[in-house]
Amino acid sequence: MTLASGGxxxxxxxxxxxRSETVSTYSLLAPxxxxxxxxxxxxxxxxxxxxxxxFSPGEMMVEALTLENYARFFGxxxxxxxxxxxxxxxxxxxxxxxxxxxxxxxxxxxxxxxxAKTLLVLAIVIPLLMGNAARAAGWMVLLADKGLVNEAxxxxxxxxxxxxxxxxxxAVGIGLISVLLPIMIVSLQSVFDxxxxxxxxxxxxxxxxxxxxxxxxxxxxxMPGVFSGSLLCFVLAMNAYATPVLIGGPSFQMMAPKVxxxxxxxxxxxxxxxxxxxxxxxxxxxxxxxxxxxxxxxxKV
Numbered sequence: 001m002t003l004a005s006g007g008x009x010x011x012x013x014x015x016x017x018x019r020s021e022t023v024s025t026y027s028l029l030a031p032x033x034x035x036x037x038x039x040x041x042x043x044x045x046x047x048x049x050x051x052x053x054x055f056s057p058g059e060m061m062v063e064a065l066t067l068e069n070y071a072r073f074f075g076x077x078x079x080x081x082x083x084x085x086x087x088x089x090x091x092x093x094x095x096x097x098x099x100x101x102x103x104x105x106x107x108x109x110x111x112x113x114x115x116a117k118t119l120l121v122l123a124i125v126i127p128l129l130m131g132n133a134a135r136a137a138g139w140m141v142l143l144a145d146k147g148l149v150n151e152a153x154x155x156x157x158x159x160x161x162x163x164x165x166x167x168x169x170x171a172v173g174i175g176l177i178s179v180l181l182p183i184m185i186v187s188l189q190s191v192f193d194x195x196x197x198x199x200x201x202x203x204x205x206x207x208x209x210x211x212x213x214x215x216x217x218x219x220x221x222x223m224p225g226v227f228s229g230s231l232l233c234f235v236l237a238m239n240a241y242a243t244p245v246l247i248g249g250p251s252f253q254m255m256a257p258k259v260x261x262x263x264x265x266x267x268x269x270x271x272x273x274x275x276x277x278x279x280x281x282x283x284x285x286x287x288x289x290x291x292x293x294x295x296x297x298x299x300k301v
Contacts, residue, residue: 044280051274061269069274079258079275086255087282089169090237093176097233098226100177101184108185109192121189124182132179136246139175140166143247167249175243180233187232191225223298231287238283255279 051069054062073079104124111117127135142148143165150162165171195218203213219226244254255275263272 047273048277050269051271051277053270055268055270060267069271070278072271073274073278082253082255082258083278083282085169085253086238086279087286089173089176089254090234090240093173093180093237094230094234096173096177097180097184098230100181101188101229105185105188105192108189109195110197121186124185127178128182132240132242133246135178136175136243139171139178139247143171143174166247167252169248169252172244172248172252172254175247176237176240179240179243180236183236184229184233187229188222188225191222195221220298223294227291227294231290234286235283238279 050061052065052067054064054066054068056062108117108120111120140147144150145162145164145166147166149165150159153159154162199217199221200213203217204210208216239256240254241256241260244252245257248254256279259272259275259279262268262275266272
C-alpha cells in the first residue's frame with residue numbers, strides 16, 4: 001500500500017492479481033498464437049519434411065530421409081545463379097526504395113496543409129489497391145519495344161531505333177520498385193510523424209548542417225521505421241512472382257517462379273520444397289544479421 005498524489009491510497013498489486021493479469025494476457029495471445037502455429041509453423045515443418053523425400057516420376061514423391069535435393073540445388077550453378085540474382089534484385093530494389101522514399105516521407109510528414117497531405121497519401125496508397133499482375137501489365141505496355149517509352153524517346157530524337165527494356169533485369173527492378181515504393185513511403189512517413197520538429201530546430205540552431213542533422217539526429221530516431229519498411233520490402237522482393245514472370249519473361253529466372261515451376265509443372269515436390277526452404281532460410285538469416293548490425297549501431301530497433 002502506498003500514498004498516491006492528493007493523499008489517495010493506492011494498493012500495490014498482490015501476487016494473485018499479478019497471476020490473474022498474466023493469465024489474462026496469455027488468454028488474449030492464445031488465439032493469434034494458435035493461428036500462427038496452424039497456418040505458418042506446421043506448413044513450414046511439413047515443407048521441410050517434404051524436402052527430405054525423393055522424387056519419382058511415377059509416384060511424384062517417395063518418403064525418405066535424404067539431402068540429395070539440397071545437394072542438387074547447391075551443386076548446380078544454375079540454381080545458385082537464380083538465388084544470387086533474386087538476392088541481388090531484392091537488395092537493390094529495397095535500397096532504391098529507401099533512397100526514394102526518405103525525402104518523400106519527410107516532405108509528407110512536415111506538410112502542414114492537411115488536405116494536400118491527405119491527397120498525396122491517397123495518391124501513394126491507391127496503387128496498392130491494384131494487383132501485381134495489373135501493374136506488371138501496365139509496365140509491359142510502357143517498356144515494350146514498341147511501347148510508350150521507346151516511342152517517346154524516338155519521337156524526341158534521343159533514339160533512332162527501339163532499345164530492349166522489357167524482359168531484362170532492369171525492367172524487373174523497375175517493376176519491383178513500383179510495387180514496393182508505396183509501402184516504404186507509408187512506413188517511413190508514420191515514423192517521421194512521431195519525430196517532433198523541435199529536434200531538428202535545436203540541431204540547426206547549434207550549427208549543424210542539414211546533412212549532419214539528418215545523420216546524427218533524425219536517422220537514429222527513425223531507424224525502427226527504416227528497418228521495418230526495408231524488411232517488408234526485402235521479403236516481398238525475395239518472394240516476388242508476378243513481376244519477374246510478366247516483366248522478366250521466360251528467360252529471366254527468380255526463386256519464386258522456379259519453385260512454382262518445380263511444384264506445378266514438373267510435379268517435383270521434394271525439390272520445390274527444398275528450394276522454398278532455402279529461400280526462407282536465406283531471407284531469415286539476412287534479416288537476423290541486419291537486425292543485429294542495426295542494434296549494435298543504433299541500439300534497439
